[in-house]
Amino acid sequence: MIQIFSLVLVGTVLFFIFLKIAVQGPASSAPDSSAVLAVQQMVNLDGLSFAGGQRLLDATEFHMLQSSAELREVAAAYRKERQALALLWISLLLNDVNGLWRFRRFLVRNGVPATMGDEMQILTDAVRAMLFLSFLRIVILTFGPFAFSGAARNARQMVEKMSHSSASVLNRLPRHGWPEIERTWHKGLA
Numbered sequence: 001m002i003q004i005f006s007l008v009l010v011g012t013v014l015f016f017i018f019l020k021i022a023v024q025g026p027a028s029s030a031p032d033s034s035a036v037l038a039v040q041q042m043v044n045l046d047g048l049s050f051a052g053g054q055r056l057l058d059a060t061e062f063h064m065l066q067s068s069a070e071l072r073e074v075a076a077a078y079r080k081e082r083q084a085l086a087l088l089w090i091s092l093l094l095n096d097v098n099g100l101w102r103f104r105r106f107l108v109r110n111g112v113p114a115t116m117g118d119e120m121q122i123l124t125d126a127v128r129a130m131l132f133l134s135f136l137r138i139v140i141l142t143f144g145p146f147a148f149s150g151a152a153r154n155a156r157q158m159v160e161k162m163s164h165s166s167a168s169v170l171n172r173l174p175r176h177g178w179p180e181i182e183r184t185w186h187k188g189l190a
Contacts, residue, residue: 031167034175039167042182043099047092048159056086059146079144086145090137093159097129100162106185107169114169122165129158 040048062082065075104122108114133155139148173181 031164031171035167035171036164038178038182039100039103039163039170042185043096043103043163043166045096045099045159045163047089047094047096048156048163050089050092053089053152053156056082056089057145057149057152059149062146079146082145083140086140087137090133090140090155093155094130094133096159097126097133097162100159100166101126103185104162104166104169106188107166107173107181110181110184112169112172118165118169122162125158125162125165129155129162132158 039045062075062079065071065078101122108119132151136148136151136155139151170178170181
């Protein structure tokens with residue numbers, strides 16, 4: 001009975017691995033930097049444009065304040081303010097993920113070719129980013145802003161990956177069509 005169960009488990013795992021390989025298609029190249037900049041301008045990525053995320057969750061200054069008995073009250077206020085700022089930044093990153101998802105759907109709806117592998121990749125990236133950012137929000141609410149300080153880089157990279165994926169799709173259009181895409185995108189937002 002254990003052997004049958006293990007064979008079924010191995011078969012299921014192999015099935016999903018082969019399904020992922022089949023859907024993924026050929027490896028995509030890095031998007032053109034002008035396409036990445038165009039996506040950032042079109043979608044208005046506030047969370048991604050904030051460069052201080054790593055420093056925001058860094059505990060060095062807090063520990064320096066906490067080490068002095070006279071400054072413990074200041075350290076507590078500092079911790080509370082950093083927690084509020086970190087939660088705001090995570091909310092902005094979640095808005096970026098949502099905006100990039102909507103922008104990607106907009107591009108495909110307007111005739112930009114995308115394969116099933118492209119669609120699965122953006123879905124996987126979006127779900128991972130949203131789950132990770134939601135987890136990070138819970139950690140910060142529960143344990144404070146300095147509990148998971150290395151996560152800022154990972155959070156930023158996940159949103160950047162979605163941005164690059166959207167830029168790859170935009171890059172399939174001729175550059176002279178980008179201003180029209182931007183106008184149509186902003187018109188739809190209004």
